[in-house]
Each structure stands twice: as C-alpha cells, then as structure tokens.
Amino acid sequence: MRGLLYLPGVATLRLDRDLCSGCGACLTVCPHAVFEMESGKALDSARDACMECGACALNCPAGAISVSPGVGCARAIIHGWLTGGEPSCDCGGPSDCC
Numbered sequence: 721m722r723g724l725l726y727l728p729g730v731a732t733l734r735l736d737r738d739l740c741s742g743c744g745a746c747l748t749v750c751p752h753a754v755f756e757m758e759s760g761k762a763l764d765s766a767r768d769a770c771m772e773c774g775a776c777a778l779n780c781p782a783g784a785i786s787v788s789p790g791v792g793c794a795r796a797i798i799h800g801w802l803t804g805g806e807p808s809c810d811c812g813g814p815s816d817c818c
C-alpha cells in the first residue's frame with residue numbers, strides 16, 4: 721500500500737538504527753511499506769506513509785522502534801483541534817483505528 725501519505729512530518733514513528741539487528745520484522749508487518757533494508761538495517765524511508773498502527777514497534781525484538789499509535793491520523797489531528805487537546809481520534813483503541 722505504499723503511496724498513501726499523511727500530513728508530512730507529523731508521524732511519531734522513531735527508528736534507532738543503532739539498535740536494529742536487521743531481522744526484517746518491521747518490513748514484514750508494516751501495512752504501508754514504510755521500511756526498507758539498507759546495509760543490513762531497517763530504514764524508515766517512507767515515514768510520511770506511517771499510519772501509526774504500532775505493529776512495527778510491537779514486533780521489533782530489538783526495541784529499535786517507537787511510535788504513539790493513532791495520534792498522527794488526520795482524524796486525530798482534527799479532533800485535537802476541535803477539542804483543544806492532544807491529537808486523538810477517540811476511536812477506542814488501535815484495533816479500531818484507521
């Protein structure tokens with residue numbers, strides 16, 4: 721599903737390549753093909769395509785990925801604007817999100 725982009729530069733996804741062991745799990749589980757492998761380590765080359773589902777962080781055995789599930793989607797941002805609070809889509813949790 722690469723090609724779907726959200727607002728640029730707002731995704732909370734963070735990758736610490738120093739911790740990455742190159743197992744490839746994040747490439748396997750990411751539904752938006754955010755990662756690619758470069759020099760034996762993951763690279764988040766399409767960060768703006770991240771929908772913050774949290775699957776990569778959950779499946780990374782090295783703890784190299786962090787992401788705040790759901791806070792970067794457009795619905796969450798607009799909800800935050802309207803309520804004056806932090807971005808949250810108020811959907812009830814990651815399993816229902818996006």
Ligand code: SF4
Nearest residue numbers: 750770771773774776
């Ligand atoms: S949070 Fe989801 S969409 Fe974003 S990089 Fe991780 S697996 Fe991909």
Ligand code: SF4
Nearest residue numbers: 740741743744746780
């Ligand atoms: S899941 Fe973690 S350790 Fe495995 S390739 Fe991705 S970032 Fe690296």
